[in-house]
Amino acid sequence: MRITIIGSGNVATHLAAALKNAGHKIIQVFSPTYQNAAMLAYHVGAQPIDALSEIDPVADIFMIAVKDDAIEGIAKQLAAYNKLTVHTSGATSLQTILNYNPLSGVFYPLQTFSKTKEVDFWQVPLCIEGADNDITAQLELLAQTISNNVQRVSTSQRTILHLAAVFACNFPNNLYAIAQMLLAQHQLDFGLLRPLIMETAQKVQTSLPIDVQTGPAVRNDTKTMAAHIDLLLDLPALRPLYEALSQSIIKMGIEHKADK
Amino acid sequence: MRITIIGSGNVATHLAAALKNAGHKIIQVFSPTYQNAAMLAYHVGAQPIDALSEIDPVADIFMIAVKDDAIEGIAKQLAAYNKLTVHTSGATSLQTILNYNPLSGVFYPLQTFSKTKEVDFWQVPLCIEGADNDITAQLELLAQTISNNVQRVSTSQRTILHLAAVFACNFPNNLYAIAQMLLAQHQLDFGLLRPLIMETAQKVQTSLPIDVQTGPAVRNDTKTMAAHIDLLLDLPALRPLYEALSQSIIKMGIEHKADK
Known part of the structure; x- marks a missing residue:
């Protein structure tokens, strides 16, 4: 054409x-x-x-x-x-x-x-x-x-796809940028996280994300979560984000168990 | 050994x-x-x-x-x-x-x-x-x-690394899970997002995430963000998360420009 x-x-x-x-x-x-x-x-x-x-x-x-x-x-x-x-x-x-x-x-x-x-x-x-x-x-x-x-x-499906793409791409990239900032503040190289970021994306190529969630929130490891929130004392913008995302993991984990 | x-x-x-x-x-x-x-x-x-x-x-x-x-x-x-x-x-x-x-x-x-x-x-x-x-x-x-x-x-560096890993791995996976849920509610397959998720992770293998942020928030596209928030009307738990992550992108984008 x-x-x-x-x-x-x-x-x-x-x-x-x-x-x-x-x-x-x-x-x-x-x-x-x-x-x-x-x-x-x-x-x-x-x-x-x-x-x-x-x-x-x-x-x-x-x-x-x-x-x-x-x-x-x-x-x-x-x-x-x-x-x-x-x-x-x-x-x-x-x-x-x-x-x-x-x-x-x-x-x-x-x-x-x-x-x-x-x-x-x-x-x-x-x-x-x-x-x-x-x-x-x-x-x-x-x-x-x-x-x-x-x-x-359809247009209505595409609208949802676009919203979902923001959650699957733009927001994760911002979280990578936050991790980058945390490391830079402590003279640590972002390269240390690159294999982890790749593996996290690779895992969901063959699994559904809800089935492969890891980390302190899904284990309900309140001690580690509290320690992390303490570390964010000087970064008040990040504390509510840490808490909201941890709560989201906990909530979706509970709902997922109930669905099984 | x-x-x-x-x-x-x-x-x-x-x-x-x-x-x-x-x-x-x-x-x-x-x-x-x-x-x-x-x-x-x-x-x-x-x-x-x-x-x-x-x-x-x-x-x-x-x-x-x-x-x-x-x-x-x-x-x-x-x-x-x-x-x-x-x-x-x-x-x-x-x-x-x-x-x-x-x-x-x-x-x-x-x-x-x-x-x-x-x-x-x-x-x-x-x-x-x-x-x-x-x-x-x-x-x-x-x-x-x-x-x-x-x-x-050192222990203190490792503590930061572990916190950063939560931001770079556990939280993004939760966002993938949210995207999966949004698609499922509209009979769309999670597979549609898999290439996007891989590419987002691949981009930061050679770039720093702050340099490759995309999406409505970093463009300050308030119309699209408002439309997305409307779409989340039935999912009240996701609205504050959408807003907090968009604000985080906007804030880090402004700081990054100022640093340049």
Whole structure:
């Protein structure tokens, strides 16, 4: 397919690369900052543009990969072209762009992307939704050219997925950052925790997290928990967090036992 | 070395296996439950015992790998043998066993172990501490036969490491479990999040977590955060957790920018 990418951030970058590698033609890359458009366009052999008025109508599909609050404005401007248009956001409804164009869909890759780190796109769950069955089928075919894990996901399901992804990715990373800070304050290297972090993520690749919970809270080891809270005396912001997460482990552990 | 393992849980199991594979002789495995001692002893070619009175004094070292609150009692009973004795706990001081025996040390593997999942022990940071320089040197040599990542770590540093490990392992796993629960409530499969969880852990293998934070909080995307909090209306226990972790991301992001 002939594809135009609207955006030049992490999602736009990885998506454009995966689509080009699958043999699709990236026609244009748009960014309001020409330099950014040019950088990504260079890598995928496309034309960089910094004004939507320069859009080439030869494209078969427009893919909007911009900040959530910019999606609607762009969809409005693209509506005149009457082309299949998708956004790539977990937190935005299909309706947001469907209001401007009946040929709308969603193409949401459920992964965290950094510009400097390659991702095996074949493993990335690609959540698609179309305004009608034809669009859904067309997006599914396109998605299957770059991912082995294509899922039809409605807007309401995608909203939950996105919330769950915050719990499974953004929040754990913050906890890693807290651990990093605790170690730095005591001249200890973050590298000491890296194998532990990998193993914790690896465990839930084959198990469910509720079945592999470890640590003082799930053992209800009140002595260790009290000692930890004492250690956080100088870090008052972390004490309520330690307590809330320990309580969450205890509560979910009890409910899980009751379910068995 | 001739080693006696006191305990038959996750740490005892993985430690005994690694030591045996490195060519050491596991003399005995003790557990108050004979069946448990027998199971591990069978795998490492040792004699199972369920009473400390049956300890064979031929051992060069006793390794205590039991629940934290049982360590002191066991150290007390083992003192009569006058043998090098180490515990393997992150949360227990060296002093706890040193009170009973001058030949004391700590041999703490900083990893999360499950009995059913193999761990590459060469990658596990092994934190050692000895009551004197001779003991420290001896433990270091022993540790280097099973791990490429041996560190001398004092009791006070180990206490911080253990607290940081709770933030980097036990708490993230609870957040995975929350994500699992959210998906299950909407008939979505936890497998959708597995690549995201792996990638989040993989990112911090080469970066520092504070540098790779993503998600609505670090972008200060108040609209998405408000939408997420609305979604948690029926799950009142999760709302304060969502808010506290988002605030933590925002606060650390601001401090990190100021540091730059």
